[in-house]
Amino acid sequence: MADTRTPEPAAKPAARTPDTTRRSERSRRAIYDAALSLVGEVGYPKTTIEGIAARAGVGKQTIYRWWPSKAAVLLEAFLDLGERAAEAAGAGGDYEIPDTGDLAADLKTVLRATVDELVDPQYEAPSRALTAAGIVDPVLGAEFVEKLLEPSLQLYVKRLRAAQEAGDVRPDLDPRVALELLVAPLAHRWLLRTLPLTHAYADAVVDCALGGLTPR
Amino acid sequence: MADTRTPEPAAKPAARTPDTTRRSERSRRAIYDAALSLVGEVGYPKTTIEGIAARAGVGKQTIYRWWPSKAAVLLEAFLDLGERAAEAAGAGGDYEIPDTGDLAADLKTVLRATVDELVDPQYEAPSRALTAAGIVDPVLGAEFVEKLLEPSLQLYVKRLRAAQEAGDVRPDLDPRVALELLVAPLAHRWLLRTLPLTHAYADAVVDCALGGLTPR
Numbered sequence: 001m002a003d004t005r006t007p008e009p010a011a012k013p014a015a016r017t018p019d020t021t022r023r024s025e026r027s028r029r030a031i032y033d034a035a036l037s038l039v040g041e042v043g044y045p046k047t048t049i050e051g052i053a054a055r056a057g058v059g060k061q062t063i064y065r066w067w068p069s070k071a072a073v074l075l076e077a078f079l080d081l082g083e084r085a086a087e088a089a090g091a092g093g094d095y096e097i098p099d100t101g102d103l104a105a106d107l108k109t110v111l112r113a114t115v116d117e118l119v120d121p122q123y124e125a126p127s128r129a130l131t132a133a134g135i136v137d138p139v140l141g142a143e144f145v146e147k148l149l150e151p152s153l154q155l156y157v158k159r160l161r162a163a164q165e166a167g168d169v170r171p172d173l174d175p176r177v178a179l180e181l182l183v184a185p186l187a188h189r190w191l192l193r194t195l196p197l198t199h200a201y202a203d204a205v206v207d208c209a210l211g212g213l214t215p216r
Numbered sequence: 217m218a219d220t221r222t223p224e225p226a227a228k229p230a231a232r233t234p235d236t237t238r239r240s241e242r243s244r245r246a247i248y249d250a251a252l253s254l255v256g257e258v259g260y261p262k263t264t265i266e267g268i269a270a271r272a273g274v275g276k277q278t279i280y281r282w283w284p285s286k287a288a289v290l291l292e293a294f295l296d297l298g299e300r301a302a303e304a305a306g307a308g309g310d311y312e313i314p315d316t317g318d319l320a321a322d323l324k325t326v327l328r329a330t331v332d333e334l335v336d337p338q339y340e341a342p343s344r345a346l347t348a349a350g351i352v353d354p355v356l357g358a359e360f361v362e363k364l365l366e367p368s369l370q371l372y373v374k375r376l377r378a379a380q381e382a383g384d385v386r387p388d389l390d391p392r393v394a395l396e397l398l399v400a401p402l403a404h405r406w407l408l409r410t411l412p413l414t415h416a417y418a419d420a421v422v423d424c425a426l427g428g429l430t431p432r
Contacts, residue, residue, distance in 0.1 A: 125352075128351050128352050131351060132349070135348040135351070135407050135408070136341075136344050141409050167431065169429050169430060169431070170428075170432075173424060173429060176411075177417070178424055180405070180421070181429070183404070184404035185396040187400065187404055188399070188400035188403055191351050192360070193354065193358065193361065195392075204390070204393050205396070208425075211386070212425065212429075212430075213376075213386060213397070213425055213426050214319075214427065215385070215387075
């Protein structure tokens, strides 16, 4: 399967032997790791292409050849993390929300996993830095939403549509709106640090959203 | 009613005539306005006490005497905005979520007003800048939550408790958790700019949260 996002050196296509590919792959991952660690340490505004290049042990021209901006490097670094996680989970590079027929259980599974990802100390700082940068920079924010966020939200749309077909979700609801009652409370606690972000909270959000606030 | 947050000059208490008070009040508001406009224009990291003082037409020692940091100035600027809005609305400085007996209508009223505040072009930029700064700075974030966010969230706790007493909200729900299904989706759309933040969306969130996702 061709990975259309793999950066290709602009020059010397004839030299693209397996060895070169492995070297490129190593450089690409080194650049991602450097970008993630740097932005976690010094914040997004102070992270530079030069700094990423120095830490990754590549020339800055290598980065400029493959990516138009540091935002593009960081976004791809997070996309790559997601892919690696999916590969490690044996999902063949594609995440799906499980469909065991028990909607509450499936949503709790995925929201608990989301909690674990959000509080992972290895990635929390760069993830916060990128999100905060997107909040004040509409162009970066739009890229963040289009490439990283919306594809993951569409997994909820798919699962909620299946639940509607199974009669487990009200047919009049727009799944794209309904999913926000599930994911936004977790994002809110994570971003603003109002109260602890725990599995118990993920479960409470699912129960509250499915059952509704008014008595049955 | 004494406003305990009104900054008092440290020196010359004997000179505190009505004229001085008015001058202090004018300086205080000028400093708030300068802080809000500056952080909206250049962002939080590049906003300095010196810059705020210059724009407000006061000496920087005036600011240092009244506030310990630029974060403190900004937070009080937003608190002051809320107070001014409450005064203008004739609420005597205290906001409350209305209780007409119609929970859905009351929540739609307050969430529509929240939408209007969030997209107000005069304050959107500084509000985003302050929120983003708090996301990457835990100390500032905690101050933001304690002074600005949590007090407004407690208004929902109060209204939802009244609704529980009236039998309109399930008695087993924790209002502090339930309210997040109402406010977090709006914050999510506003911060991340996923989809339009409109009154229709506020209404949909209320209907979805009250009724729940599963069929009745």
